[in-house]
Every structure is written in C-alpha cells, then in structure tokens.
Amino acid sequence: MLNRNAEALFWIGRYIERAENHARLIDVHYHIQQEEDFQAEGHKWSRLIDALGVRNEYLQQFEGFCEQDVLSFITLDLGNSNSLFSCVHQARNNLRTLRQHLPSELWDIINSFNLWLGEQSVADILSGPHQFYQQVKERAAMFLGAEQSVMLRGNEWRFIESGRFLERAENTTRILQAVTVSCKSKDINAIYTQLQAVLKSVSGYQAFRRYYADAMSPESILEFLIVNAYFPRSIRFSFHKLEEHLAKLQLDSSEKGSGHERVIRQAGKIKAELDYMEKEEMSGDLVEDVLQSLMGSCQKLGRTMEGAFFRREGVSA
Amino acid sequence: MSKLDPLPGLSPYPLQHFYDEMYADERSIRPHYKHVNRMFSGMSPEELQLKQKTMQRRMMEEGITFTLYNPAQDHPMERTIPFDMIPRIIPKGEWERLEAGIVQRITALNLFIHDIYHEQYIVKDGVVPRRMIISNCYFRPEMSGLRVPGGAYVTTSGIDLIRHHDGEYYVLEDNLRTPSGFSYLFKGRSLMNQLFPELSLASSIRDVDHSLNRFLSVLRSLSPSRTKDPVIALLTPGEYNSAYYEHAFLAQQMGIHLVEGRDLVARDHKVYLKEMNGMRRVDVLYRRLDDDFIDPLAFQPNSLLGVAGLMNAYRAGNIAIANAPGTGVADDKAMYVYVPDMIRYYLNEEPILGNVPTYLLSRTQERQYVLDNLNEMVVKETSLSGGYGMLIGSEASKEELADFRLKILADPVRYIAQPIMSLSRAPVLSGGRMAPRHIDLRAFVLMGADRKPHVIPGGLTRVAMKEGSLVVNSSQGGGVKDTWVMA
Numbered sequence: 001m002l003n004r005n006a007e008a009l010f011w012i013g014r015y016i017e018r019a020e021n022h023a024r025l026i027d028v029h030y031h032i033q034q035e036e037d038f039q040a041e042g043h044k045w046s047r048l049i050d051a052l053g054v055r056n057e058y059l060q061q062f063e064g065f066c067e068q069d070v071l072s073f074i075t076l077d078l079g080n081s082n083s084l085f086s087c088v089h090q091a092r093n094n095l096r097t098l099r100q101h102l103p104s105e106l107w108d109i110i111n112s113f114n115l116w117l118g119e120q121s122v123a124d125i126l127s128g129p130h131q132f133y134q135q136v137k138e139r140a141a142m143f144l145g146a147e148q149s150v151m152l153r154g155n156e157w158r159f160i161e162s163g164r165f166l167e168r169a170e171n172t173t174r175i176l177q178a179v180t181v182s183c184k185s186k187d188i189n190a191i192y193t194q195l196q197a198v199l200k201s202v203s204g205y206q207a208f209r210r211y212y213a214d215a216m217s218p219e220s221i222l223e224f225l226i227v228n229a230y231f232p233r234s235i236r237f238s239f240h241k242l243e244e245h246l247a248k249l250q251l252d253s254s255e256k257g258s259g260h261e262r263v264i265r266q267a268g269k270i271k272a273e274l275d276y277m278e279k280e281e282m283s284g285d286l287v288e289d290v291l292q293s294l295m296g297s298c299q300k301l302g303r304t305m306e307g308a309f310f311r312r313e314g315v316s317a
Numbered sequence: 318m319s320k321l322d323p324l325p326g327l328s329p330y331p332l333q334h335f336y337d338e339m340y341a342d343e344r345s346i347r348p349h350y351k352h353v354n355r356m357f358s359g360m361s362p363e364e365l366q367l368k369q370k371t372m373q374r375r376m377m378e379e380g381i382t383f384t385l386y387n388p389a390q391d392h393p394m395e396r397t398i399p400f401d402m403i404p405r406i407i408p409k410g411e412w413e414r415l416e417a418g419i420v421q422r423i424t425a426l427n428l429f430i431h432d433i434y435h436e437q438y439i440v441k442d443g444v445v446p447r448r449m450i451i452s453n454c455y456f457r458p459e460m461s462g463l464r465v466p467g468g469a470y471v472t473t474s475g476i477d478l479i480r481h482h483d484g485e486y487y488v489l490e491d492n493l494r495t496p497s498g499f500s501y502l503f504k505g506r507s508l509m510n511q512l513f514p515e516l517s518l519a520s521s522i523r524d525v526d527h528s529l530n531r532f533l534s535v536l537r538s539l540s541p542s543r544t545k546d547p548v549i550a551l552l553t554p555g556e557y558n559s560a561y562y563e564h565a566f567l568a569q570q571m572g573i574h575l576v577e578g579r580d581l582v583a584r585d586h587k588v589y590l591k592e593m594n595g596m597r598r599v600d601v602l603y604r605r606l607d608d609d610f611i612d613p614l615a616f617q618p619n620s621l622l623g624v625a626g627l628m629n630a631y632r633a634g635n636i637a638i639a640n641a642p643g644t645g646v647a648d649d650k651a652m653y654v655y656v657p658d659m660i661r662y663y664l665n666e667e668p669i670l671g672n673v674p675t676y677l678l679s680r681t682q683e684r685q686y687v688l689d690n691l692n693e694m695v696v697k698e699t700s701l702s703g704g705y706g707m708l709i710g711s712e713a714s715k716e717e718l719a720d721f722r723l724k725i726l727a728d729p730v731r732y733i734a735q736p737i738m739s740l741s742r743a744p745v746l747s748g749g750r751m752a753p754r755h756i757d758l759r760a761f762v763l764m765g766a767d768r769k770p771h772v773i774p775g776g777l778t779r780v781a782m783k784e785g786s787l788v789v790n791s792s793q794g795g796g797v798k799d800t801w802v803m804a
Contacts, residue, residue, distance in 0.1 A: 001593045002580045096380060097556050100569035111380050155593065251593060309593065 005101065006159050007310035008094040013163025015091035016110075020140035021171045022084045025051055026074065027133035028201035045070040051178050054082055071129070072122040084136065085117045103150045106143065113139045158245045162305070165245065169238035170298040172202065172225060177291045188218065195221040202233040219283040226290070227277050235294060236274040243267040246305075259308025266304055270297045330744065330751055336482045337753060338405055338743040349408045349803055352520055356513075357403055362749025365402075368512060369746055373397055375511075381504055383791060384559045393557060399796030400505060401745040402512070405756065405778040412802045415486060415760065416772045418669030419476050421660060423762050423770045426491060426647050428663040430470040433646055434460045444662050445655050452730070453652070454700050455494075455645025457608060459615055463632060465641045466539040467766025472603070472639035473499075473532075474764075475776075478670070479757045480741035487673045487738065489757060491656065493648040495605050495640055498759055498777045498797075500563035503529060503570070505777075505799045521804040523774035531763055531771050533571040538765035539637035540600040547600035550574035550590065552581070554606050554622045559792070564605055573603070583626025586633035601637045602627070608642045650699040650733050651677055673738055678729040687734040688725065691718050694734045695787075696725065709787060711737055740787055743798070745780055755781045757789050758800065775800035 029048050045065040049058050052074055061079075062069045077083045081090075092114040099107050116139070125132045144164075151157045179194045195218050199205045204225065211228070212220040228234040247264050281290050332343055339350040346354045357365070376382070382395040407415070432439050433456070439445050450456055475496030477489040506525055510517050533549075540547035553564040555577050568575035574590060581599065582589050589596040604611055610620040615628035630636045646652070654675050657668040676683040678696075687694055691710050698706035708721045725732050744751035760776040778798040779789035789795040 002574070002576065003591050003593060004577065004580055006593055093556055096561075096565065097575070099380075099565055100572075100575060107380070108378065111378060115377060 001101070001155055003310050005098045006155070007306075008097055009156055009159035010163040010305070010310075012091045012094050013160035013165075014167040015087040015094070015163075016140055016143055017164045017167040018082075018171070019084050019087040019091070020137055021168070022052065022074065022087070023133040023136035023140070024201045024203070025175065026071070026084075027130060027137075028197050030129060048074065051175065052082065053174070054080065057082070068122055068126065071125050075125060076117065076120060076122060088114050088117055101156060103146070105146045105150060109139070109143050109146055113143070155249055155251075158249050159309075161245045162242055165238045165242040166298060166302060166305075168233060169235050169242065170295065172233060172235050172238070173291055173294045173298065175201065176222065176225060177288075177295065180288050180291065191218045192216070192221075198225065204231055204233060207231050219279075222282045222287055223279065226282055227274055236271070239267065239271040239274055243271050259304070263301070263304050263308050266297075266301050270294070270301070330753060332753070334482055335739050335753070335755075336480055336484050336741040338480075338741055338756070339403075340744075349406050353404060353406065353516065356516055357746075357751070365746055366749045369402060372400055372402060372508060372512060375508060376400065379504075380562060381500070382562055384557060384561065385792075386559075398501060398791050399780075399782050399794075400501075400508070401780055401782075401796055401798045402509070403744055403746060403751070404509065404516075404799040404801050405743050405758075406801045406803065407775065409803050412774070414669065415478070418486075419760050419762060419772050420770045421664065421666060421669055422476065422488065422491070422656065423471060423474055423764065424768070425660040425663045426474075426493060426656065427469065427471050427764065427768065429659045430493075430641075430644055430647050431468055432663075434463065434643060439659070439662055442662070444658050445652075449649075449652060449655075450646065453646050453649050455608070455643065455649055457643030457646070459628060460641070460643040464634075466541055466637040467768060469539065469639075469764050469766055469768055470641040470644050471647075471762075472535060472539065472641075472764055474640075474762045475759045476762065477757055477759050479673070479738055482739045482741070486670060486758075488653075488656070488670050489673055489738075490650070491648045491653060492759075493640065493644045494607065496759070496761070497560045497563055499532075499761060499773075500566040501797050502761065502773065502775070502777045502800070504566065505797060509799045520801070523802040523804050525773060525775060528761075528763070528771070528773040529570050532567070533573070535763045535765035535771070536571070536573070536601050536603055536639060538767065539639060541634050541637055542598075542600050544600065548574070548590070548597060549601040549603065550576045550581070550599050552576055552578065552602055552604040552606055552611070552624075554610070558605075560605065567603075574599075578606075578621065578623045581624045581627075583624055583630050586626075586630045587635045588624060588627060588630045599636055601639065603639045608645065611638070611642065650697050651679075651730075654733070673735045676734045678725055678732045678734060683734075684725070684729055688722060691722060693737055695737055696721060696732050696734045698731055699733055700731070705792075709737065712787075737787070740781075740789075743778070743780070745782070745796075745798075752784070754784070755787050755789065756798070774802040 026048065043065075045067055046055075048070055049055050049065065054074065057080055058070070058073055061073065073080055073083065075084045078086055078089060080086060088110070092110045095102065095107055095110055120132070147157070147160060175198050179191070179198055196205070199208055199221055202225070208221065208224050211224060224231065225234055227236045229236060229240070231237055243264065246267050249260065251260050277290070280286065330340065330343065332340060339346060339354060341347050376397040382397050384393045384395050386393050429439065433450060437450070440447050440450060471493045473496060475492040475498060477492065478486045479489050480486050503525060536549050537547055549571070551564055551568045551573055553561060553575060555561070558564070565575055576590065580591055582591055582596070588599045588602065590599055606622055609617045611623040612625060612627040613620045613623055614625045627636070627638070628642070631638055653672065654677060657672055660666055660668045676687050678684045678687060687696070692713070694710045696708040696710070708717065710718065713721070740755040740757060742753040743756050745754045756778050758776050758778050761773040763771045763773070778800045779791070780796040780798055781787055781789045782794060782796045791797070
C-alpha cells in the first residue's frame with residue numbers, strides 16, 4: 001500500500017467519525033435548550049459554535065449568532081473545513097483516490113451521503129433538525145456497518161479503524177473539556193444538566209443508567225465517559241481499540257523498531273494510564289488536568305503516526 | 318404510427334443538407350439502424366426521459382464525472398458528461414475501412430516521431446520543413462537519439478474523425494499525447510448493457526471488453542525488465558484533474574497502481590513506489606501528465622506533479638514511459654497538414670483517410686484567403702486542445718471576428734484554419750423525442766512493443782448537445798454516445 005493511501009484511509013476513519021460526532025452534538029443541543037434557561041437567544045447558538053471550537057472561523061463570516069447561520073455554518077458550509085458536510089466531502093474525496101482498493105459498497109454509501117448533503121438546504125434542517133441529524137447518524141452507521149461486514153481485515157481496515165478511534169477519543173475528551181471549563185463557576189445542578197446532555201450526545205444515557213442508576217452525580221458521569229471499559233464511546237475503550245489496531249498493522253519486519261513501535265508504545269502508555277486511573281482524579285479540579293493531558297496525548301499520537309506511516313521518504317532499495 | 322416518427326406535413330427531424338447517421342432521407346431509416354430505431358420508437362417519451370434520468374443519476378452515484386473549474390467558485394464542480402442513449406452504429410464494412418486507415422495513419426505517425434528523434438530523414442528529404450520541428454513547442458530535444466522500448470512512441474492515441482455531407486470520413490485531429498475518453502467508452506457500454514439488456518442482446522455488436530485486456534498487455538509489453546510480472550503504474554496529476562475518474566477507472570480495471578508524483582521517488586536511475594512496506598521498483602509508467610510536468614529536473618522546474626529524476630531513469634533504460642515524451646511533435650495542428658505526406662513517405666502508400674483541407678496561416682497566400690473568408694472558417698491555435706483558443710467563423714460576432722483577425726496578424730504561425738465542415742448528425746433524445754445533433758468520432762488506438770496498432774472497435778462518439786452547434790468537446794458542454802461496430 002502507498003503511504004498516501006494509508007493516510008487517506010486513516011482520515012476516512014476520522015472524518016466519518018467526526019461527522020457522526022457533529023451530528024450527535026448538534027442534535028443533543030436541542031435537548032439542553034429545553035432543560036436550561038438561557039439569558040439570550042444568541043447565547044444558545046454561540047455555545048454550539050464553542051463546543052465545536054470554531055468561534056473565530058464563524059465570526060469571520062457572521063456578526064451575530066442565530067439558529068439559521070449557526071446551523072448552516074457547522075452543518076452545510078463547505079467553506080468551513082470542519083463542517084459536517086466538509087467532513088463527509090473530504091472522506092468521499094479520500095475514498096475516491098483509492099476506490100480500486102476498497103469494496104464498491106463503501107464508495108456507493110459515501111458518495112450517496114455526499115450527494116445527499118449537497119442537496120440539503122438550511123431550510124431542510126430547520127424543518128426537522130432532529131430528523132435531519134438522525135439521518136446523518138444513520139448514514140454514518142451504514143458506512144460503519146458495511147465497513148465492518150465486508151472489508152478484509154488487512155491494513156486498509158486497520159487504518160480506517162485507527163482513525164475512527166483516535167478521533168473518538170479526542171472528541172469525547174473535547175466535549176468533556178468544554179463542559180468542565182464552562183461550568184467551573186456554576187453550581188452543581190448546572191454541571192449535572194450539562195453532563196447529562198453530554199451523555200445523551202454520545203448515546204450513553206441508557207448504558208450509564210445500568211451502572212449508576214442510584215447515583216447520578218457529575219463524578220460518576222465523568223468516570224463513565226472517561227474510563228468505562230465496556231462503553232464504546234468512552235476514552236478508555238477508544239484507546240484499547242486504537243492500540244489493538246495499531247499493533248495488528250502488518251508491516252514489514254525490517255521496518256520495525258522505528259516509527260511503528262513508537263506509535264504502539266505511545267498508545268499503550270495512554271491506555272495504561274486510563275486503566276489505572278483513580279476515582280479522585282476524575283473529580284473536582286483534577287479532572288481538568290486529566291482531560292488536558294489526554295488531549296495533548298491524542299494530538300501527540302496523531303503526529304507520531306503521521307511521521308511513522310505517512311511521510312516516509314527513505315529508500316531501502 | 319410510432320411515437321418517434323416524423324409527423325406528416327411537419328418534419329420534427331429535419332435533415333437539412335447534412336449527412337444523418339440514422340436517416341437516409343426523412344422517410345427511410347438506414348438498414349443497420351432499423352433495430353435500434355424500432356426499439357426507441359416503441360418507448361413512450363416519459364419512459365425515455367425516465368431512462369435518461371436514471372442513466373445520469375447512475376453516473377453521478379458511481380462518480381463517473383469530470384471536474385470543471387470556475388475561478389468564481391471555491392470548490393470545483395464535478396459534472397457528469399451528458400450521455401445520450403441512442404447508440405451510434407457503424408456497419409462492418411465501413412468500420413474495416415476506417416480501421417485500416419487509422420492503423421496506416423498511426424503507423425506512419427509513429428515512424429515519423431522515431432525519425433524526428435533520430436536521423437530526421439524526412440527533413441533532409443525536404444518533405445517536412447525543419448522550422449516546423451525546431452519551432453514546435455512539443456519537440457523535446459531530450460528525446461533525440463533515445464531508444465524507446467519497442468520503438469513504440471504513441472502507446473495510446475485518439476484520432477478524431479468527422480463525416481462530411483459527402484458521406485466520407487475525414488481526420489480532424491490526431492491526439493498523440495495522452496488522449497482522454499477511454500473510460501466513457503467502456504463505462505458507457507456497460508451502463509447501456511444494464512439499462513437496455515434487450516437492445517444489445519438482439520444485435521451483434523463487437524465487444525470492447527477485450528480491448529481493456531489489450532490495453533494492459535500493451536503496457537506490459539513495454540517493460541524494459543525481464544520480470545514476469547512487471548510493476549505498472551498510472552501517473553495522475555491527482556483528484557482535482559478533470560479526467561481523474563478516468564485515471565481511477567483505468568487503474569482499477571487493469572489492476573495497476575494509481576499514483577501521484579509524490580508517491581514515486583527516483584534513485585540511482587530507477588523509479589520506486591513509496592509503499593508502507595518499503596520501496597517497489599516501477600517498470601512501466603503510463604503517465605497522464607503532460608511532458609512539461611513529468612520531471613521537474615528535465616522540464617518545468619516548478620512542477621510539483623511529476624517525479625524528479627524520471628527522465629534519467631528513462632534514459633538509462635530502467636523504466637518505460639507511455640506515451641513517450643515528445644510525441645506531441647506530431648500532433649501539433651500545423652504538423653497535421655503533413656500527415657498524408659508522411660504516409661506516402663514512410664509507407665509508400667496512398668492515405669486511406671483524408672485530411673480536412675487546412676490552411677497554414679504562416680503562408681502568405683493561404684493567410685490572405687483565410688482572412689478574406691474568415692466567417693466561413695474554423696481557426697485554431699496550433700498548440701491548444703479541448704476546444705480552447707478556437708474561432709468558428711459562422712458563429713462569431715463581428716467583434717470576435719475583428720479580434721481574431723488581429724490575433725492572426727500578430728502571430729500567424731500560431732494558427733491554422735479549416736473550412737467549416739458540415740459534421741454529420743445523429744439523433745439524440747431531447748425531451749423524449751429524437752432530434753438531430755452534430756457528432757464526431759474519437760477512435761482509440763493502442764500500440765505495444767510489437768508496433769501493431771489495435772483500434773478499439775467503435776471508439777467514442779462525441780455529440781454537440783446544443784442544437785446547431787459544432788462544438789463537441791466535453792469541456793465545452795458536449796456529450797457522448799455509445800458507439801457500435803456491427804460484427
């Protein structure tokens with residue numbers, strides 16, 4: 001496999017995961033609105049922009065925050081490289097460069113996804129936001145399903161999956177960071193409401209209740225989302241999967257000892273930290289540091305992978 | 318009366334004075350079109366429109382698209398090429414003559430290119446003027462004296478032909494660099510088979526699938542190494558190239574690598590693929606990049622698309638490049654004038670296919686004649702393709718004519734002119750009815766190390782989708798048709 005193809009696969013995994021996460025986050029934002037009081041209409045929408053970390057980009061185009069502009073910018077705007085449509089579009093363009101290596105079902109799904117998004121307008125979203133984002137989630141799930149059921153378990157698949165789980169770990173971390181920072185000065189109830197929304201945004205509400213039905217505290221929610229070993233969107237779960245996929249990449253033995261092993265070692269280290277994390281670290285002020293360090297680790301791992309797999313120039317011939 | 322027949326008293330399918338591929342006259346269908354005509358006549362306009370829609374939608378979903386650039390847009394638009402469902406049909410005898418003419422032409426052109434980069438006998442014998450070579454922007458001095466694998470320079474070529482109102486075919490252009498359109502030919506046929514299985518089953522059409530295998534064996538035959546399984550790669554400028562779909566399609570169908578310049582590296586006069594598991598040596602490179610961009614060390618230094626050192630590896634005989642660099646010297650629009658003479662010179666045969674009469678504007682008399690009759694001429698810039706830099710006298714406004722006149726006078730060597738040919742027409746489906754549109758034919762030729770040209774049966778019929786228009790290029794909104802050669 002060409003280095004460039006490996007990189008494209010990794011980013012297909014990331015982009016599809018990111019699109020799905022965006023859809024979940026935007027969708028659940030409607031729940032928060034109903035449960036919490038907001039002082040101003042604009043504030044509701046600016047928070048969504050902050051959760052996706054695109055305030056500066058948004059303000060270059062718009063002056064105020066309103067539902068229509070915000071939804072259009074984070075969902076359909078191809079000029080915003082982080083919009084949901086941009087993610088799908090990028091994934092589709094990446095897949096287009098390696099169609100010949102992948103099952104054609106994957107192309108059909110992602111190309112239709114891209115075409116469908118291209119036909120949507122902000123009016124379509126506003127006429128039924130929940131239904132709209134539900135459809136996005138379903139199409140992302142369709143891609144995941146096809147990929148799981150038909151792809152050979154070779155390097156191609158491992159790269160997509162590595163991208164997916166690195167993106168997922170980073171994403172869950174980012175959402176939790178946004179909540180802990182913005183709720184710092186508020187009372188316990190406000191934090192609780194927001195964490196509950198986060199739980200819903202990762203479809204973890206029902207799963208969470210099976211573990212902590214009698215103690216719905218902010219600490220327990222944080223613990224669940226960071227270190228639960230069985231919930232597929234927790235940070236720890238994501239790192240377990242990520243390390244597994246990275247370790248199972250079939251690379252020429254002569255190349256070992258170099259970048260590949262470093263990548264595995266780094267992922268393993270983060271995984272171990274999560275495995276042995278203490279309850280106290282996930283409450284109070286400490287959690288901010290934990291999340292900060294996790295975010296740093298995710299980004300560092302991404303860079304190491306880049307150096308190890310995608311940008312090699314050396315010639316061994 | 319069937320739904321597509323002309324109405325009595327009113328002719329919805331006017332032949333005017335053009336040659337029509339389907340209709341011999343307004344009341345009679347040519348025999349080889351009878352079956353197809355009957356089938357399309359049996360369908361209601363709604364049914365036909367639905368099929369046409371399905372076809373276009375399918376192409377969109379499969380990503381059978383080309384990319385159009387518009388500086389006003391942030392993101393390039395991907396478009397499907399308009400695909401008309403009524404096939405163009407060429408009877409057996411007619412095709413055999415075409416095929417013989419094309420083989421003859423490509424054989425002579427290939428000999429010409431070889432000659433130009435070696436002894437240049439044709440110049441010494443005064444058949445082609447020397448200045449035509451040295452002033453030619455496609456001439457590559459780097460190729461002089463170089464032995465190319467099998468002596469095959471034009472591995473792939475596309476000969477554009479038109480049929481005039483006299484019913485004769487004329488060669489309009491030889492595309493010898495890296496012509497596009499193969500994917501529309503192959504994909505068009507398979508979409509037709511899916512959409513109209515009954516149509517193709519009932520007619521005996523020559524198959525095109527084996528030409529794809531031929532394509533691969535032609536590329537393999539060029540391999541300079543003796544390995545049984547040579548590594549072949551298609552070099553694309555990347556996903557934003559307008560023909561990217563074609564590159565991906567061909568790589569997929571032939572099972573060869575699809576690479577960009579950054580996936581390759583040249584070391585010790587060899588070219589390697591940068592793979593996850595190390596480096597793999599490339600034997601044959603089918604490049605879909607222009608000469609200028611393939612090697613920044615040899616040609617344009619600022620090109621990011623090619624491979625630095627490729628030409629050194631090529632000169633060392635460690636890699637084959639298809640098509641060979643420098644083939645453009647023979648497909649310059651001014652050089653075209655000399656092709657019949659090349660056939661006589663190298664093969665000692667009379668050309669089977671004629672050229673369209675062409676005026677070289679560098680010649681005083683011819684220039685004067687053209688300027689006096691500009692509104693009846695097509696003027697083309699010798700080095701441009703894709704319908705760019707072109708004037709169609711009859712369609713141009715007074716200002717455009719005046720503008721072009723100035724351009725010609727300023728630099729006459731850059732232009733050629735041809736009388737406006739009345740391209741033949743074939744029916745297309747328009748709003749559920751048949752309507753005549755002008756067409757041409759791009760015939761594709763493959764040539765490997767045995768130097769025996771293989772003409773893909775049929776080729777690609779290009780259609781000017783706009784009523785009355787003569788412009789068939791896809792970059793200018795033209796469409797295509799499946800093209801059948803009867804067995």
